[in-house]
Amino acid sequence: MIEVGNLEVSFGEGAAVIRAVRGISFEVAAGETFGLVGESGSGKSTVLRALSGLNPNWSGAMHVDGQALGKRRSKAFHKLVQMVFQDPYGSLHPRHTVDRVLAEPLAIHGMVDVDRRIETALVEVGLGPAFRFRYPHQLSGGQRQRVAIARALILEPKVLLLDEPTSSLDVSVQAEILNLLQRLKRERGLTFILVTHNLAVVAHMCDRLAVMNAGRIVEEMDVAELRRGEASEAYTRQLFNASLGYNRARARELITFE
Amino acid sequence: MSQPLLSVEGLEVRFHTPKGIVEAVRGIGFEVGREKLGIVGESGSGKTMTGRSVLRLIRPPGEVRAKRMVFDGNDLEAIDEVAMREIRGRRIAMVMQDPKFSLNPVMKVGDQIAEAYLVHRKVGAEQARKRTLDMLAAVKIRDPARVYDLYPHEVSGGMGQRVMMAMMLIPEPDLLIADEPTSALDVTVSMQVLAILDDLVTQRGMGLMFISHDLNLVASFCDRVIIMYAGRIVETCKASELKQAKHPYTQGLLASLPRIDRPVGELSVLSRDPAWRDGPVVVDGKMVG
Amino acid sequence: MTQLRAWLTADTPVSRNHARAIQAYLSWRALASNPLTMIGLLIVVALVVFATLAPMLAPQSPVAQDLTQRFIAPGTQYLFGTDEFGRDILSRILYGARVTLYIVVLVAVTAAPVGLLVGTVSGYFGGWVDAALMRITDIFLAFPRLILALAFVSALGPGIENAVLAIALTAWPPYARIARAETLTIRTSDFIAAARLQGASGFRIVVGHVVPLCSSSLIVRVTLDMAGVILTAAGLGFLGLGAQPPLAEWGAMVSSGRRYLLDYWWVATIPGLAIFVVSLGFNLLGDGLRDVLDPKSS
Numbered sequence: 003m004i005e006v007g008n009l010e011v012s013f014g015e016g017a018a019v020i021r022a023v024r025g026i027s028f029e030v031a032a033g034e035t036f037g038l039v040g041e042s043g044s045g046k047s048t049v050l051r052a053l054s055g056l057n058p059n060w061s062g063a064m065h066v067d068g069q070a071l072g073k074r075r076s077k078a079f080h081k082l083v084q085m086v087f088q089d090p091y092g093s094l095h096p097r098h099t100v101d102r103v104l105a106e107p108l109a110i111h112g113m114v115d116v117d118r119r120i121e122t123a124l125v126e127v128g129l130g131p132a133f134r135f136r137y138p139h140q141l142s143g144g145q146r147q148r149v150a151i152a153r154a155l156i157l158e159p160k161v162l163l164l165d166e167p168t169s170s171l172d173v174s175v176q177a178e179i180l181n182l183l184q185r186l187k188r189e190r191g192l193t194f195i196l197v198t199h200n201l202a203v204v205a206h207m208c209d210r211l212a213v214m215n216a217g218r219i220v221e222e223m224d225v226a227e228l229r230r231g232e233a234s235e236a237y238t239r240q241l242f243n244a245s246l247g248y249n250r251a252r253a254r255e256l257i258t259f260e
Numbered sequence: 261m262s263q264p265l266l267s268v269e270g271l272e273v274r275f276h277t278p279k280g281i282v283e284a285v286r287g288i289g290f291e292v293g294r295e296k297l298g299i300v301g302e303s304g305s306g307k308t309m310t311g312r313s314v315l316r317l318i319r320p321p322g323e324v325r326a327k328r329m330v331f332d333g334n335d336l337e338a339i340d341e342v343a344m345r346e347i348r349g350r351r352i353a354m355v356m357q358d359p360k361f362s363l364n365p366v367m368k369v370g371d372q373i374a375e376a377y378l379v380h381r382k383v384g385a386e387q388a389r390k391r392t393l394d395m396l397a398a399v400k401i402r403d404p405a406r407v408y409d410l411y412p413h414e415v416s417g418g419m420g421q422r423v424m425m426a427m428m429l430i431p432e433p434d435l436l437i438a439d440e441p442t443s444a445l446d447v448t449v450s451m452q453v454l455a456i457l458d459d460l461v462t463q464r465g466m467g468l469m470f471i472s473h474d475l476n477l478v479a480s481f482c483d484r485v486i487i488m489y490a491g492r493i494v495e496t497c498k499a500s501e502l503k504q505a506k507h508p509y510t511q512g513l514l515a516s517l518p519r520i521d522r523p524v525g526e527l528s529v530l531s532r533d534p535a536w537r538d539g540p541v542v543v544d545g546k547m548v549g
Numbered sequence: 550m551t552q553l554r555a556w557l558t559a560d561t562p563v564s565r566n567h568a569r570a571i572q573a574y575l576s577w578r579a580l581a582s583n584p585l586t587m588i589g590l591l592i593v594v595a596l597v598v599f600a601t602l603a604p605m606l607a608p609q610s611p612v613a614q615d616l617t618q619r620f621i622a623p624g625t626q627y628l629f630g631t632d633e634f635g636r637d638i639l640s641r642i643l644y645g646a647r648v649t650l651y652i653v654v655l656v657a658v659t660a661a662p663v664g665l666l667v668g669t670v671s672g673y674f675g676g677w678v679d680a681a682l683m684r685i686t687d688i689f690l691a692f693p694r695l696i697l698a699l700a701f702v703s704a705l706g707p708g709i710e711n712a713v714l715a716i717a718l719t720a721w722p723p724y725a726r727i728a729r730a731e732t733l734t735i736r737t738s739d740f741i742a743a744a745r746l747q748g749a750s751g752f753r754i755v756v757g758h759v760v761p762l763c764s765s766s767l768i769v770r771v772t773l774d775m776a777g778v779i780l781t782a783a784g785l786g787f788l789g790l791g792a793q794p795p796l797a798e799w800g801a802m803v804s805s806g807r808r809y810l811l812d813y814w815w816v817a818t819i820p821g822l823a824i825f826v827v828s829l830g831f832n833l834l835g836d837g838l839r840d841v842l843d844p845k846s847s
């Protein structure tokens with residue numbers, strides 16, 4: 003479904019250029035959930051932003067559903083690939099009602115049957131029609147994230163890019179959102195790329211994962227290997243150990259990989 | 261623990277809204293010594309408001325009342341705004357929950373940290389810059405000199421949190437209130453940042469209020485934990501005993517965690533019991549009230 | 550009544566308009582809770598009412614001269630007295646309100662949208678669009694307002710329309726600056742990214758997403774600026790470059806009355822007071838609006 007080949011993304015120019023992503027390649031099959039984990043600042047969000055078309059300064063090759071991607075994306079592409087952001091507070095316009103948030107993509111793509119689609123979308127994410135005319139400040143973090151998911155799904159995409167969708171939510175809401183994503187995936191046969199720091203979430207959601215460090219993929223593994231803690235790379239082992247909880251001695255031993 | 265750094269009794273925070281009064285914090289009491297105190301609880305349970313009220317950062321329509329709120333001999337309710345400003349930032353610092361909202365979007369992050377230093381120290385700009393770079397390195401930012409010149413939208417989520425942390429630690433406060441300081445950090449960096457906080461607590465005797473959603477992290481990092489629900493403390497316990505928590509609410513939170521070692525089909529979600537709002541609470545494994 | 554209130558504070562609005570009504574009602578409640586703001590609003594509303602009803606309220610024609618009635622002190626016959634041509638000052642103040650309102654409205658509807666558009670487009674698109682628009686803005690900003698207005702009026706000839714044009718031309722650049730600064734902080738936010746991902750065009754994003762967020766701080770700024778606009782217009786009138794006699798304009802009235810200030814204080818003082826009160830009204834209203842519309846508080 004998704005093929006990324008030798009993707010490079012840099013910011014800035016001349017001497018101050020930052021190579022945020024340094025030639026990474028991966029493939030995601032249709033219906034699969036692919037996890038991206040790794041150090042913060044290692045370029046995970048940058049990969050998603052390049053893939054979704056938010057950042058045009060990339061080189062390499064990317065294909066989604068057999069189509070090669072260019073710098074500018076067509077409307078059809080946006081119908082195919084949608085994204086959910088990390089921060090549920092920043093991803094909804096503070097002056098738009100839920101209704102407006104959900105109606106806008108429909109208007110852009112000239113879709114009909116607006117009312118029915120909005121109501122279905124709200125029911126699907128477990129909010130119900132009562133939330134339709136609320137403003138974001140009248141919603142909790144988890145409810146906002148549900149709206150963001152509804153917005154991403156209302157165009158009926160095949161691919162959903164999830165950038166830490168639950169890291170700012172508390173654990174019980176996280177459980178609700180993860181269950182919701184699993185259910186929607188089952189019902190609609192979606193393909194996910196999930197960025198997260200929480201290896202337990204990866205283990206729960208993903209089929210395979212890639213570990214990133216300093217702009218590169220250092221290791222790809224499947225979830226059974228992750229559960230058994232079988233990592234071949236030192237960085238991955240360190241990540242795995244760190245996810246077992248805070249430990250003073252272990253924290254001292256952590257090293258920075260270049 | 262000899263003399264607590266901060267001691268709070270009967271703290272209430274309420275908001276007067278057009279639709280009536282919202283009670284965000286309903287009469288809680290706790291003490292922070294030179295230790296790591298974890299505060300957990302679901303969204304909206306009043307964790308942030310508790311932290312903010314210590315710094316008197318709650319503005320109308322919010323209203324704070326406390327029977328007692330004493331920080332190192334200073335009655336935080338009685339002192340005037342000038343004295344409070346002296347304490348805020350310099351002696352008690354707070355790492356805000358949302359770094360991107362708390363940083364000035366059109367000012368370089370390095371300059372913002374240096375400014376935090378200059379406000380409290382009489383030093384030259386050059387020295388402040390140097391201190392800032394050291395501080396950025398201390399929170400494990402790669403290439404501090406580059407990050408110094410970035411604007412908030414150019415740093416990744418995790419870098420933003422560490423920038424915020426550097427900004428709050430640079431005046432060397434006695435009490436740090438950290439509101440979800442590591443939620444956007446990957447586990448290794450988060451461990452390294454926690455190790456810095458750990459050192460500050462054990463070596464310099466700083467007090468730490470560590471607000472978090474991450475039960476595993478709190479259990480392994482903190483000394484004591486308080487669990488909040490609907491503006492009240494429903495359970496307090498030693499951090500090492502969090503996994504054996506007695507209150508059904510705490511147990512429910514623990515049960516909703518995904519597991520790395522074995523698959524769980526559907527994650528269990530919390531079903532809230534109305535009785536938790538005002539029912540008995542658990543102190544160190546014993547039901548009270 | 551209680552039913553209406555319940556409808557206006559409902560937790561779950563049932564339609565688009567209901568949601569809007571609730572939002573408007575809550576803002577109004579916040580606005581109304583500040584007595585100074587209400588005084589400001591009252592003054593502004595009074596200005597509008599007096600201006601529209603001037604022909605009905607004025608006891609005399611504002612231009613009718615009666616040299617036998619010169620310099621009559623304020624009293625029962627003439628509430629605000631008469632001036633050097635024996636014209637009723639009350640009537641002139643009431644008709645002058647029309648001129649003031651005309652200036653204020655015209656400046657607000659020309660300068661504010663232009664500034665908003667230039668600023669948001671410049672901030673959102675960045676690059677050469679930004680560079681070009683901001684240089685133009687800088688050029689206008691480099692001139693002090695009154696001087697540019699003076700130059701303008703002397704080039705185009707004195708008159709109320711040219712005065713308004715001159716004021717509007719000098720008023721928009723600060724608005725563009727504010728809107729641009731605000732846009733810069735908005736354009737990197739996730740909700741803009743989400744809109745782009747849905748395939749929204751740049752135009753759609755600027756109009757539908759950026760402008761609504763910038764406009765509140767702009768409304769505040771425009772309201773606060775209105776005092777300055779009135780004073781500039783009065784200043785131009787005072788210098789003889791704004792409204793031309795015999796048109797009743799407060800600044801011009803102060804100007805012509807100042808010669809008699811020592812003997813007949815009311816001729817200059819009363820229009821001066823009118824300018825003061827209306828400026829104050831706009832300032833108070835602007836301050837209150839700032840508290841309500843500040844996006845950070847919501």
Ligand SMILES: Nc1ncnc2c1ncn2[C@@H]1O[C@H](COP(=O)(O)OP(=O)(O)OP(=O)(O)O)[C@@H](O)[C@H]1O
Pocket residue numbers: 013014020022041042043044045046047048049413414415416417418419444445446
């Ligand atoms: N607009 C930008 N301008 C300059 N540098 C940028 C920009 N966006 C990202 N970067 C840099 O690119 C690198 C990767 O950032 P990215 O946001 O992809 O990290 P991440 O892996 O998502 O981290 P986190 O887990 O903390 O969110 C960082 O060093 C960051 O500073």
Ligand SMILES: Nc1ncnc2c1ncn2[C@@H]1O[C@H](COP(=O)(O)OP(=O)(O)OP(=O)(O)O)[C@@H](O)[C@H]1O
Pocket residue numbers: 143172275277282283284301302303304305306307308309310322357
């Ligand atoms: N300005 C306000 N007006 C009305 N109620 C408010 C206001 N600010 C906060 N509250 C209420 O106070 C309560 C406590 O909020 P607080 O931010 O402390 O929660 P929290 O535990 O920090 O949650 P989170 O984990 O989401 O950060 C919430 O129920 C919230 O609705």
Ligand SMILES: [Mg+2]
Pocket residue numbers: 046047048165416417418
């Ligand atoms: Mg990221």
Ligand SMILES: [Mg+2]
Pocket residue numbers: 307308309357439
């Ligand atoms: Mg909080």
